[in-house]
Amino acid sequence: MRRLVLALPALALLAGCNLTLPFDVTRDVYVTGPAGEVSYVEQVDLSAEDDLWSERDKIQELVVDTAEVVVLSVGSGNAAEHALVSLALRPDGAPADGSADLVLLSGADLSVARGATASVAGSPELDAFLNEALTGAGRFALVAEVAMDGPIDARLGLRIAGSITLELLERP
Numbered sequence: 001m002r003r004l005v006l007a008l009p010a011l012a013l014l015a016g017c018n019l020t021l022p023f024d025v026t027r028d029v030y031v032t033g034p035a036g037e038v039s040y041v042e043q044v045d046l047s048a049e050d051d052l053w054s055e056r057d058k059i060q061e062l063v064v065d066t067a068e069v070v071v072l073s074v075g076s077g078n079a080a081e082h083a084l085v086s087l088a089l090r091p092d093g094a095p096a097d098g099s100a101d102l103v104l105l106s107g108a109d110l111s112v113a114r115g116a117t118a119s120v121a122g123s124p125e126l127d128a129f130l131n132e133a134l135t136g137a138g139r140f141a142l143v144a145e146v147a148m149d150g151p152i153d154a155r156l157g158l159r160i161a162g163s164i165t166l167e168l169l170e171r172p
Contacts, residue, residue: 017167017168018060018165018166018167018168019165019166019168020163020164020165020166021163021164021165021166022161022162022163023051023052023062023161023162023163023164024159024160024161024162025044025046025049025052025159025160025161026157026158026159026160027042027044027142027157027158027159028072028155028156028157028158029042029144029155029156029157029158030154030155030156031083031146031148031152031153031154031155031156032075032077032152032153032154033148033151033152034151035080035148035149035150035151035152036147036148037145037146037147037148038145038146038148039143039144039145039146040142040143040144040145040146041090041141041142041143041144042141042142042143042144042158043139043141044139044140044141044142045138045139046133046134046138046139047137047138047139052134052164053134053138055164055166056134056135056138058166058167058168059131059134059164059165059166060165060166060167061164061165062127062130062131062134062162062163062164062165063122063127063162063163063164063165064122064123064126064127064130064160064161064162065121065122065161065162065163066119066120066121066122066159066160066161066162067087067104067105067119067120067122067126067159067160067161068117068118068119068120068157068158068159068161069085069087069105069108069110069117069118069119069144069156069157069158069159070115070116070117070156070157070159071110071111071112071113071114071115071116071117071154071155071156071157072114072154072155072156072157073114073154073155074112074113074114074153074154075153075154075155076153077151077153078112078150078151078152078153078154079150079151079152080112080148080149080150080151080152080154081111081112081149081150082109082110082111082112082148082149083109083110083112083146083147083148083149083152084107084108084109084110084146084147085105085107085108085110085118085144085145085146085156086103086105086106086107086108086144086145086146087103087104087105087108087142087143087144087145087158088101088102088103088104088142088143089101089102089104089126089129089140089141089142089143090102090140090141090142090143091129091132091133091140092133092136092137092139092140092141098143101143102125102126102129104120104126105118105120108120112148112152112154122162126160127162130160142158144156144158
């Protein structure tokens with residue numbers, strides 16, 4: 001009984017407390033082929049992101065810091081020096097024509113060299129997009145368009161990173 005009495009003030013202090021944690025959603029895309037333009041659509045299902053999905057009912061705020069495309073590796077068949085990269089998010093069930101896409105990057109110049117990065121800061125629109133996905137089915141698509149100046153053989157990493165604020169205990 002004494003432990004319970006001592007624990008009650010501690011619980012009262014924790015009631016309504018929040019915890020902010022980092023999150024990231026990453027996907028790798030292999031870009032191979034001749035010079036020219038190519039589009040990739042990578043399906044994302046946040047319900048498979050256990051750390052994020054299991055806490056979705058406790059999320060008070062989700063803030064995206066950055067969305068980026070990083071050249072993770074360059075293969076021996078690569079002759080491209082530059083690529084123009086566009087990146088968008090497509091809501092689940094949206095038309096394939098891109099009319100409902102949230103554009104993150106548009107024609108960003110990316111050197112085809114390991115570690116090269118094209119990034120954009122988060123925005124309220126991006127925060128709202130991911131919050132809507134978390135309160136819904138959790139699905140959306142990453143749409144990448146890449147225009148290369150030569151034959152390409154590279155692995156690109158698509159990453160959305162930020163933080164989530166969780167409510168630890170419900171307010172009494």
